[in-house]
Structures are given as C-alpha cells and as structure tokens.
Amino acid sequence: MTFADLGLSDQLLRAVEAAGYTEPTPIQAQAIPQVHMMKDLIAVAQTGTGKTASFVLPMIDILSHGRRRARMPRSLILEPTRELAMQVAENFEKYGKNHDLKLALLIGGVQMGDQVKALDEGVDVLIATPGRLMDLFERGKILLTGCELLVIDEADRMLDMGFIPDIEFICEKLPGTRQTLLFSATMPGPIKKLADRFLSNPKYIEVARPATANVNITQFKVPVTTRRKRDTLRQLLRSEDVQTGIIFANRKTTVRELNKSLRRDGFASGEIHGDMDQPSRMAELDLFKRGKINLLVASDVAARGLDIKGVSHVFNFDTPWHPDDYVHRIGRTGRAGAKGRAFTFVADEDAEAIANVEKLTGMQIPVYALEDAEAIPAIDQEIAAPKQRVERTAPAEQSRRSEPRGRRLREDEPRRADLREDRPARPLEEREPRRREYPVEPPSAPGEWNGPVPGFLAVSAL
Numbered sequence: 001m002t003f004a005d006l007g008l009s010d011q012l013l014r015a016v017e018a019a020g021y022t023e024p025t026p027i028q029a030q031a032i033p034q035v036h037m038m039k040d041l042i043a044v045a046q047t048g049t050g051k052t053a054s055f056v057l058p059m060i061d062i063l064s065h066g067r068r069r070a071r072m073p074r075s076l077i078l079e080p081t082r083e084l085a086m087q088v089a090e091n092f093e094k095y096g097k098n099h100d101l102k103l104a105l106l107i108g109g110v111q112m113g114d115q116v117k118a119l120d121e122g123v124d125v126l127i128a129t130p131g132r133l134m135d136l137f138e139r140g141k142i143l144l145t146g147c148e149l150l151v152i153d154e155a156d157r158m159l160d161m162g163f164i165p166d167i168e169f170i171c172e173k174l175p176g177t178r179q180t181l182l183f184s185a186t187m188p189g190p191i192k193k194l195a196d197r198f199l200s201n202p203k204y205i206e207v208a209r210p211a212t213a214n215v216n217i218t219q220f221k222v223p224v225t226t227r228r229k230r231d232t233l234r235q236l237l238r239s240e241d242v243q244t245g246i247i248f249a250n251r252k253t254t255v256r257e258l259n260k261s262l263r264r265d266g267f268a269s270g271e272i273h274g275d276m277d278q279p280s281r282m283a284e285l286d287l288f289k290r291g292k293i294n295l296l297v298a299s300d301v302a303a304r305g306l307d308i309k310g311v312s313h314v315f316n317f318d319t320p321w322h323p324d325d326y327v328h329r330i331g332r333t334g335r336a337g338a339k340g341r342a343f344t345f346v347a348d349e350d351a352e353a354i355a356n357v358e359k360l361t362g363m364q365i366p367v368y369a370l371e372d373a374e375a376i377p378a379i380d381q382e383i384a385a386p387k388q389r390v391e392r393t394a395p396a397e398q399s400r401r402s403e404p405r406g407r408r409l410r411e412d413e414p415r416r417a418d419l420r421e422d423r424p425a426r427p428l429e430e431r432e433p434r435r436r437e438y439p440v441e442p443p444s445a446p447g448e449w450n451g452p453v454p455g456f457l458a459v460s461a462l
Contacts, residue, residue: 006032009061011098016057019094025050026207032058040202041181042195046327049207051183052307055151056091062149063124064099071119072146073104073126076174078133078167080157081301082107082278083285085127088153092125101125106132109278116141130158130166137173144173155184155191156324164190171198186324216334217314220368221344221354229317229345230261235370236315236343237267237295244288245313247297248329250321258317259297269295272302300325307335314342319350323360343368 003016003024024032027045034041035058045051059075068074079085089105104118106128115132119142126133126147136142150171152158158167171180180199184191195202224232233247249255252273259271270284270293288296289308296302300320311333320326326344333340344365346354358364 001029003057006057007036008032008057009064012057012060012095015095015098021053025054027051027205028054028057030205030207031055034203034205035059035179035181036061038062038179040179040199042187042199042202042204043181043183044185044187044204044206045183046185046331051153052088052091053095055153055181055183056088056095059125059149059151060092060096060099060101063101066124068102068122068124069146070122071141072143073119073123074146075125075149075151076133076144076147076170077125077127077151077153078158078170079127079129080154080161080163082109082129082281083302084154085129086282087307088127092127103127106136107278108132109281112136130163130170133170134166137170144170145175147174147178149179149181150174151181151183152194153183155182155194156186156188157328159188159190160322160324164194167194168197185327216338217330217340217342219330219342219344219363219365221346221365222368222370224345224347226347226349229347230258232345232370233258233315233317234262234265240313240341242294242313244291244294244308244311245296245315246302246311246329246332247295247315247317248302248320249297249299250318252299254318255297255299262295262297267295268293269297271297273299274301300329302332308332309335310338311335312340314340316342316344319344319346319353319357321353323353323356326357327361 001024002022003013006024006029008016027043027049031041031043031051031054035055043051043054055077063074066074077085077088079088085105085107089103092101092103101124102118102122103125104115104123104127106115106126108129108131112132112135116136119126119136126142133142137144152167158164180202182191182195182199182202222232222236236242237245247258247269249258252275255271255273259269262269270287272281272284276284284293284296287293297317314330314333316326316329320329330340330342333342344354344357354365
C-alpha cells in the first residue's frame, strides 16, 4: 500500500514524497481513511508508529477548503507538552507547504502578544497546550464556537499531568457538531470515560497491544547501587559506542547535576527540564538535533514529542515512577524501523517500580551484567561501609568531661574538680551579690533620680 491508495490530494502526495516517505505505517493506513470520512476516531498505538502524521495528513486536505476568521480557529489540536506541540507544528509546515494554511502555536514560556496577534489574523489550525489555551480563553482572546475538528493527542499523558478537567471544560465550549479524534498509547479507565462522553460512535483502531514496547528496541535492566549510578553510566557510554543518546531522570535537580557531571568528564551533553524557559529548551533541542551535542539529559517533558532521527540509545538513569512513562521514554529510540537499545538502572528502591513496568509490558526485561560491576573503588567501599557506634561507659564519659580542654593532664596532676573540693565553701549569707552598674543619662525633668541602676538598664519612655 502507498499513500496514493489512501485518497490524499496530489499536493499532499508531493509533500510526503519530498519528506522521504513512500509507504504508510499501520496506524496511518487505518486512521487516514476514517478521518477523511469525517468520523470520530479512537486510535491506540505505541509511540514511534507515526500517529502524528495519521491525523496531520488528512487534516490538511480537509482544511484546504474553507475560510478562516479572526479569533475563531477552524481546528484545534491539544498536546500535553510544549515539545510535542512544536513537533506537530513542524509536521504541518512540512506536509502543508503546498497548501495555503495558517497555524498558530499556543504554548507557555513565550510571550503572549505574538500569539494573540496570530489569532486576530485568523488561523486554520490551532495547536495548544491546555494551560495556555485556558488562559487566553478566560481573557476573551479566543472563541471556540467555529472549531470543526478536535484532536486530543497523547490522552494518557494528559491524564498523568492532570489536564483532564481542562479538556472537559474545553470540549464543553466547542460546538456539538464536530469531528473528534483521540490518540493515545494506552487506554486507562478515565480516558475511556472521556471518550464515551465526548465522542459520537467512534471508530476504534488498535495496531499494537496497549503499553507494549517497540520490537526494534533491545531492552536491559542494570542492577546498580544509587552511589554507583554515575560510574555505571559513564562505563556504558564508553562501552556501547553511543552516537546519540537520551538520558532520563525523575527529578529536575538530578538532570542538572548529571549534565554538569557529564560535561566535567568530557562528554558533549545538554539538558532539558520543566524549570527551563521555552527559548532555552528550544536551543538545547536544536543543538541536539544538529549534532552539536550527542547526549541529552532530560526529565519526562522529553519522553513524548521528541522525534529525532538517529537516537541509538536511551538510558533510564532512574526507573520511572509510572510504568507508562517507561514505554514512552524508550520509544525515543527505534523509530521508523531503526534499531535501538534501552538501559534502565535498577537500585534496591526501584524493585517495585521495575516490577510494575514488567507487569504492564508483559515481558521480563533481561539483566545486563557489567564486566566490572564488583570493582568498587576503595574510597567508595570506605564510604559505603556502615559506621559502628562506639558505646562509652558512664565513668569514662564523666572523666572525659572533667578533663580540661587542651593538653592532657599527667597522672600525678590534680584535676580542677579535685581542687574545688579542697577549697572550703563560704556560707551563703557571707557572699556578696554580683552587681553591674550602667551609666544613665542625666534626668530630663527635675526631680528624676539619675543614680546608678543595679542589675538592669533604665530605658526612658518615648
């Protein structure tokens, strides 16, 4: 089967051929005809199977006929992350170069003025993250009553990020007579309820069992201690001859520290995480795509939406907390029929997390044995050795406290406590109380006493 058999227009076929594609993937072969027939669609497929093109290509043909109006987008595509939204926008620009279509990208981290200006001029395709779209809608900068086609992409990721209430609100503001397409790698219960509520008699397509990993990816789990993770990573980077790799960590602080450590060791690495502003994230991705750096340390914001050719390795520096994220992380490699390798570091505290991953994927991940896994430097052994608590007896502690600080006393030298015991105690009534006298300012009014005040400081009221 070719793209010409799917009923695409000649202009679109030329753009697809120029992009270097000749045969559609299974999800594209099944989804594109259904979208052309203006039917609602639920498509479940693993990452890296070409889901984006399966709705971008037919949308270009559908939207090529019609008129755009200010602040009223004709179609809406919801994406969970900025990176995935930018990836979809690049696909529209690549495949729609022979069509007169205007698109707008609504994402956070960039100035809102340019986005509002684009909406005022009218757009055919609006690609947005739920947060920025809700912000502009509440400000009255956008109207959704003219939207004819809605795409909810990566619906399971929307669920993980807590966007389902926002999506429900957005769907309620859209016209009832619309076409809705829902794409997801998995189909959990809340997503099924969302589809039942807002889709009308949808066509269900599933080209792979939910939460299955790509067969082109060779997977391994690496038993390692938390202290040895960085050394193990550096060893794998050198022994695996990594050309282009992505290293995932669960925490943003880990991403920053790991990138600094790799740079100190001479690796060409960069970082991307949620605390970075959008221009910085785009700059790091551009360096990675152009080959200026070959390692990208990332949080889960890069687990979806990164379609970079030639990613040979994926390293899970931390076992992901959510098993679904494992499928999406390793899906950054082995794309478009290429081969890839994925390594997941498993410490003692990751036993439950890796068990959930294996339960979800339905496979036992083989163990990768390092050659010098037992070779721990002496300094690490010394640090890792548990410290033994020394119990002291009460007499030893008492004698230790009685000794003066500084030099050690001779055996025949009396201690201070002994000297105090030889001194006769004075009766309490003969002892004079300690007095501290402070000078006081001259009286500010006649008759005030200005003598010394024993034991405290006189303060005049202001």
